[in-house]
Amino acid sequence: MLERxxxxxxxAIEEQGTLTQAAEALNLTxxxxxxxxxxxxxxxxxxxxEKQGRNLRLTAAGKRIHALSRRLLPQFxxxxxxxxxxxxxxxxxxxxxxxxxxCYQWLLRVVAPFLxxxxxxxxDVRQEFQFGGLRAxxxxxIDMLVTPDPLFKPELExxxxxxxxxxxxxxxxxxxxxQQWVTPEQLSNEVLFTYPVEPxxxxxxxxxxxxxxxxxxxxxxxxxxxIMLQMVASxxxxxxxxxxxxxxxxxxxxxxxxxxxxxxIMKSIFLGIRKGDERIPYVTDFIxxxxxxxxx
Amino acid sequence: MLERxxxxxxxAIEEQGTLTQAAEALNLTxxxxxxxxxxxxxxxxxxxxEKQGRNLRLTAAGKRIHALSRRLLPQFxxxxxxxxxxxxxxxxxxxxxxxxxxCYQWLLRVVAPFLxxxxxxxxDVRQEFQFGGLRAxxxxxIDMLVTPDPLFKPELExxxxxxxxxxxxxxxxxxxxxQQWVTPEQLSNEVLFTYPVEPxxxxxxxxxxxxxxxxxxxxxxxxxxxIMLQMVASxxxxxxxxxxxxxxxxxxxxxxxxxxxxxxIMKSIFLGIRKGDERIPYVTDFIxxxxxxxxx
DNA sequence: TAAATTCATGAACACCACTCATGAATTTAT
DNA sequence: ATAAATTCATGAGTGGTGTTCATGAATTTA
Numbered sequence: 174m175l176e177r178x179x180x181x182x183x184x185a186i187e188e189q190g191t192l193t194q195a196a197e198a199l200n201l202t203x204x205x206x207x208x209x210x211x212x213x214x215x216x217x218x219x220x221x222x223e224k225q226g227r228n229l230r231l232t233a234a235g236k237r238i239h240a241l242s243r244r245l246l247p248q249f250x251x252x253x254x255x256x257x258x259x260x261x262x263x264x265x266x267x268x269x270x271x272x273x274x275x276c277y278q279w280l281l282r283v284v285a286p287f288l289x290x291x292x293x294x295x296x297d298v299r300q301e302f303q304f305g306g307l308r309a310x311x312x313x314x315i316d317m318l319v320t321p322d323p324l325f326k327p328e329l330e331x332x333x334x335x336x337x338x339x340x341x342x343x344x345x346x347x348x349x350x351x352q353q354w355v356t357p358e359q360l361s362n363e364v365l366f367t368y369p370v371e372p373x374x375x376x377x378x379x380x381x382x383x384x385x386x387x388x389x390x391x392x393x394x395x396x397x398x399x400i401m402l403q404m405v406a407s408x409x410x411x412x413x414x415x416x417x418x419x420x421x422x423x424x425x426x427x428x429x430x431x432x433x434x435x436x437x438i439m440k441s442i443f444l445g446i447r448k449g450d451e452r453i454p455y456v457t458d459f460i461x462x463x464x465x466x467x468x469x
Numbered sequence: 470m471l472e473r474x475x476x477x478x479x480x481a482i483e484e485q486g487t488l489t490q491a492a493e494a495l496n497l498t499x500x501x502x503x504x505x506x507x508x509x510x511x512x513x514x515x516x517x518x519e520k521q522g523r524n525l526r527l528t529a530a531g532k533r534i535h536a537l538s539r540r541l542l543p544q545f546x547x548x549x550x551x552x553x554x555x556x557x558x559x560x561x562x563x564x565x566x567x568x569x570x571x572c573y574q575w576l577l578r579v580v581a582p583f584l585x586x587x588x589x590x591x592x593d594v595r596q597e598f599q600f601g602g603l604r605a606x607x608x609x610x611i612d613m614l615v616t617p618d619p620l621f622k623p624e625l626e627x628x629x630x631x632x633x634x635x636x637x638x639x640x641x642x643x644x645x646x647x648q649q650w651v652t653p654e655q656l657s658n659e660v661l662f663t664y665p666v667e668p669x670x671x672x673x674x675x676x677x678x679x680x681x682x683x684x685x686x687x688x689x690x691x692x693x694x695x696i697m698l699q700m701v702a703s704x705x706x707x708x709x710x711x712x713x714x715x716x717x718x719x720x721x722x723x724x725x726x727x728x729x730x731x732x733x734i735m736k737s738i739f740l741g742i743r744k745g746d747e748r749i750p751y752v753t754d755f756i757x758x759x760x761x762x763x764x765x
Numbered sequence: 766t767a768a769a770t771t772c773a774t775g776a777a778c779a780c781c782a783c784t785c786a787t788g789a790a791t792t793t794a795t
Numbered sequence: 796a797t798a799a800a801t802t803c804a805t806g807a808g809t810g811g812t813g814t815t816c817a818t819g820a821a822t823t824t825a
Binding site: 769772773774777778782785790793795 | 811825
């Protein structure tokens, strides 16, 4: 069987010229190389080199093997280098799953400095999961889950990265605009825009409307934040979004926000990982970076 | 050190699903694979797989190795196949050196059927040698020498493939055209075209003019046969070529040929190879083919 | 709950790749 | 020419290592 050592021997011979020097380069004896090749010759049924004077010359078979070694040896070495990097935790891939639509823009602010700091780590962001982000984390489809609803499991670990208030967004011209906070009943005649996810995962329903047994006049889904806020600004409806997100748009759009209920809906974004993965340097670094980015 | 066996193991695991099946596919025990990988893990400092339930899942490092195996294993296997072919003498390369300018066209007639018969054997034809064709054969620059002047050496072997007569070519309108043969003196006022090689290697000099201490009026060199014959046909000079070659052009050009001296210059084309190479099937086959082609 | 199947692990062994020593052949130096 | 130096080949012996065997822990299946 053709082994890596054979490739190395042929390669060393062509580089060094003599078998003796080749042996030295490989930290073996001349005898070892001679025996190795002799055995291989027996296996494949051809000679690999012939003595020419007191040097060696490769036969057709030898040249083939040498050609192979020129192609394969660098790949072996390259992969070993990669493995070293992986071992040192300098390299790998971080597949991030998002269960929090508006968090995407926040994530981008964390990803940018991270990529600079870890040039060998690839980041991939996924937003759709057939069986939920939690299951995806379990099944190694992703390595990190960004979610406002941590479902604690023994095999997983969550890190809160920042807290915020979920606020109701209305147009500046909206009747509710001046108020400090709203009651569930005040929304009963409104059009509510949300992202296209199950209602039970929307806090405005699960923590506000449903407990009070209230509904809105109409519930419409919109995919992107920008469009949603445009619609709200034009007075066609209202929506509920993280306070920090609304702030970013308040200067450019005629919108304002108010507290949802007297207490408000206080939330926190969590990063979830599999237990054990906190040993991976770039994973913990990502979490640190996320916390620091959010404090600013 | 990453070895072929590791690639094979990772590959088999991904193909077969379980370690036990992979072991079976490789004709080893499950234990052997487990130990092998465990050792490699120790060397590179990372885990390669983790237990997931009762199966295995590759880590980032494992995936890298597997990716490598997908690329490299086929190349190992392909080369081993080639080596088998080489061992059976079904494959190789035949580098043919030509010391006989006009023989090129004859060679083409042998090469064509040979290539059909030996699809895995590559043929390369070389015509220029810094230190002569003989030395090129010695130095493994070529594997076979086509020459009309065999220089017998103990390390080489020659096979005559066909005999022919070296004849003088003149234009049909030339004063000599009607004669059966020429004397050296009759050429003293002629222009002689030859290939650009040393005069001592030209039979017209070494076997005809020189022994009689005669010369020609002028000696001009021309590289290609066609041009040379065009020149002769136009009455600008004469040349000496193999009889069979002249025949081919006699129908299309106003030329004719006559014997050189009363006896004529009788020659033979030889194929020279290194002793030992006659064991290579396609080499002997080439020689046979050359002999048969020439008998027709 | 028992049976079956998975992978991990330790001990013992067998094999094989290596080193050492030496020889034959060739090149270089005297 | 002869000796010295360097080449690769080869046989014997050995140490290391990869393999098997036996067994255990964990998980899935019946």
